[in-house]
Amino acid sequence: MTGGLYLHIPFCRAKCGYCAFLSRAGASEELMSRYTAALTDEIKALPADLEVSSVYIGGGTPTALPPALLLGLMAAVGRLKLAPGAEFTVEANPGAVDREYLRELYQSGANRLSLGLQSTDDALLRKMGRIHTYADFRANYEAARRAGFADISLDLMFALPFQTLAGLSRDLERVIGMSPEHVSAYGLTLEEGTPFAALSPLPDEEDRAMYALVTERLQAAGYEHYEISNFARPGRQARHNSAYWRRAPYLGLGLGAHSFFGGRRFRNTEDMGRYLETSGNNKEALQEISRAEAMSEFFFLGLRLLSGVDLAEFEREFGLPALDIYGDSIRKLRKLGLLKAEKDMLRLTPRGIDVSNRVFASFI
Ligand code: SF4
Structure with a gap:
């Protein structure tokens, strides 16, 4: 059995004004310690024959944990069977990590770091509730x-x-000047239940103009635009995240973490008390993916990748041509200039990217 492994760390130093992720600020060290002990139990309960193709420790803010706790989790992951050259990413937030911590992460097996910059404007960072400055x-x-x-x-x-x-x-300009291997650029969503929900969204034209600026500048600087929100230097695409879009199997451990393994989707409880009591045995919602759902996912996940989806692969996997099921939608979306086809590949056009949710809805 092979699959990616995700570990969720639901702690942050402070809660950002726009954030609806499953994370809490101000947790005690005692809670963090109990949480990482439960997560370690979950790691130990993984199938012995699992080969881990990639690891991603995210959150929340993994580096909100005291170093000994995060390094302990990484040591538990290190005892699993990791595929040769497996990508091992840790998310770190400026303001919640220092030089020594970064050195320890690298020496403990992390070979990829995801750093949350968000903006280089300190006034904007403050308004967002971020705890760091651009200098940090x-x-x-x-x-x-x-x-x-x-x-x-x-x-x-x-x-x-x-x-x-x-x-x-x-x-x-500043991001390109730093020359990272990978950039993720997400438009803000005003999520219900967050302080930002009361704000008015930017008009659509401005949002799209900003997205166009991001894609144009990063592409001009040599980054490949390989997923709607992701850009990479050649050969530096995020392997762990790409597996989600390609519907490859992965296991998510920790509070509220989702998994897709053995053709089933399931997730852990989001209730911290329950998680701590039942670590390693807390899969809450085991969802069998029906054939129809799997067909929809093939499109709405795969079309996020700008290389598109391979219709021949659809036929191999599901035993019938995609056009038999989605022919009307595909023809309509091509006529509207939102999808384009080249041989067996079907992909979003630049206009299709701008209304991607509408395109995806046609496959559900
Ligand atoms: S650091 Fe990230 S996960 Fe934590 S509150 Fe801010 S946006 Fe949310």
Whole structure:
């Protein structure tokens, strides 16, 4: 059995104003310690014959954990059977990590670092509730390079209500100047239940103009635009995340973590008390994926990749031509200029990317 492994760390130093992720600020060290003990039990309960193709420790903020706890988890992962050359990513947030911590992460097996920059404008970072400044970020980035990380991904945000195109342009200039191997650029979503929910979203044209600026500048700097929100230097695509879009199997451990393994989707409880009591045996919702759902997923996950989906692969997997099921939708979307076909590959056009949710809905 082969699959990716995700570990969820649901702690942050402070809660950002826009964030709806499953994470909490201000947890005690005692809670963090009990949590990592439960997560270690879950790691130990993994099937003995599992070969781990990639590891991703995310959250939350993994580096909100005291170093000994995070390094302990990494040691437990290190005792699993890792595929040769497996990508091992740890997310770190500036302001919640220092030089020594980064050095220990690298020496404990992490070979890829994902750093949350979001913006290079300190005033904007404050409004977002981030705990770092651009200077903090630069210090962490340089320390990560010195620690040995040769594969660094930066997260950048756009379509923030207080953001201007000129500000975003400066962010991009600075990001390109740092020359990370990978950039993830996500437009802000105003999530219900967050302080940002009360704000008005940026008009659609401005949001799209910002997205166009991001893609144009990163591509001009030599980054391949390989997924709607992701850009990479040649050969540096995120292998762990790409597996999600290709519907490859993965196991998610920790609070609320989702898995797709053996053709089934399931997730852990989101209730911390219950998680701590039942670690290793807390899969809450075991969902069998029906054939119809798997067919839909083939399109709405696969079309996120700009290389597109392979219709011959669909036929091999499901035993019938995709056009038998989705012919009307595909023809309509091609006529509207939202999808294009080349041989067996079907992919989003630039206009299709701008309305990708509408395109995906046609396959559900
Ligand atoms: S650091 Fe990340 S996970 Fe934590 S509150 Fe901010 S956006 Fe959410």
